[in-house]
Amino acid sequence: MNGKVEYVYVLDLHSKVWGVTDGFGYDRVVPGYPNAYVMAGSRLVNLSKPVRRDDGCGLVVTRPLSLGDGSLLKVMRRLEVRGHLRRHVSKLLLWGSRDGFTWHYLGSSGSGVMRWLGGSGYRWFCVGVGLEGMSWDECLRGIGVEVTMG
Secondary structure: OOOOOOEEEEEEOOOOEEEEEEOOOOOEEEOOOOOOEEEEOOEEEEOOOOOOOOOOOEEEEOOOEOOOOOOOOEEEEEEEEEEEOOOOOOEEEEEEEOOOOOOEEEEEEOOOEEEOOOOOOEOEEEEEEEEOOOOOOOEEEEEEEEEEEO
């Protein structure tokens, strides 16, 4: 935990999936396997408990993706969202980096697909998916990409 940032990464040991939650002033981590507990002032918070939102809105951002050999530059040609989604994705965003620290905004789309992307090559990419009006029986399963070595 780092008091200088406003988010916390949480690893679900059962599914091996990382999640991010807001860091609203956590003081310390409390051991409580298999759940993830923290103290926020005098309040014990269970970070493993799902938070249900009725609006179904959110933004999912991937960790940096090397998409193969991290030392080679790649050009993103196609990017698409995959999953069981009845409604359209509200926004698809793409960033690229050559050094892992400086990120460049590469484009966005109002649908779940970006095609014919070109430009300079990058070693890493981050993908953001804005979801709006998602219901509990819908799911985002992943992203499909097509890259060329550039």
